Amino acid sequence: MRAAEPASPPAAGLQHLFLREEELRLAQDLLFFGYRDFTAGPDAILAELGMGRAHHRVLHFVGRRPGITVGELLGILGITKQSLNRVLTPLIEQGYILQAQGRSDRRQRLLSLAPPGTALERRLFERQRDTVVAAYREAGPTAVDGFRRVMRGLMNREARAWMDRIEETAPPGGPARRA
Numbered sequence: 024m025r026a027a028e029p030a031s032p033p034a035a036g037l038q039h040l041f042l043r044e045e046e047l048r049l050a051q052d053l054l055f056f057g058y059r060d061f062t063a064g065p066d067a068i069l070a071e072l073g074m075g076r077a078h079h080r081v082l083h084f085v086g087r088r089p090g091i092t093v094g095e096l097l098g099i100l101g102i103t104k105q106s107l108n109r110v111l112t113p114l115i116e117q118g119y120i121l122q123a124q125g126r127s128d129r130r131q132r133l134l135s136l137a138p139p140g141t142a143l144e145r146r147l148f149e150r151q152r153d154t155v156v157a158a159y160r161e162a163g164p165t166a167v168d169g170f171r172r173v174m175r176g177l178m179n180r181e182a183r184a185w186m187d188r189i190e191e192t193a194p195p196g197g198p199a200r201r202a
Contacts, residue, residue: 064150072143077110079147082136085120086144087189089135092125096134099185119143 065079084099085091097107111134114120119140125131136144159167175183 061151061154064154065147068143068147068150077106078114081107081110081114082119082140082144082147085134086136086141086148090133091135093132093134098181114140 062076062079066076069075069079080100081096084096088095093104093107093111097104100107111120115122117139118137121135121137121140123133123135125133162170175186178186
């Protein structure tokens with residue numbers, strides 16, 4: 024007797040059960056719990072250093088875009104200059120981030136990771152990388168593509184544009200460039 028083939032999921036748009044309130048609340052629960060567990064490892068590392076998630080976000084985006092201006096970082100993080108300075112000043116003073124004047128506009132502050140900042144950002148990334156790798160392997164490539172589409176759908180236009188620039192400059196073997 025032949026085993027039944029596993030049912031393939033319905034094509035997008037054919038079934039709208041995922042748009043019902045309970046399914047949307049489940050999606051919200053998944054986002055909350057996923058984020059909590061995704062950040063738990065780095066939170067522990069940062070706590071040992073007297074830092075928090077705001078420090079992690081700054082290290083991440085400065086590491087992703089060396090030479091980023093303070094203005095660009097403010098736009099990405101969506102916070103006030105005062106809030107950024109509360110996080111950025113200690114990172115600079117403790118030697119995690121370097122600050123330089125802009126080449127054409129001396130009022131600009133260009134940020135990059137100093138060697139200790141590179142090491143810390145790498146340690147935080149590796150902790151989260153292992154979590155993402157395990158989840159991606161369990162879910163499979165179709166689910167990974169769906170996840171990326173959903174996450175992009177949650178982003179505003181500016182965040183999607185930033186992601187487009189990141190994907191365009193991804194090294195070979197990185198994420199596929201968007202068409």
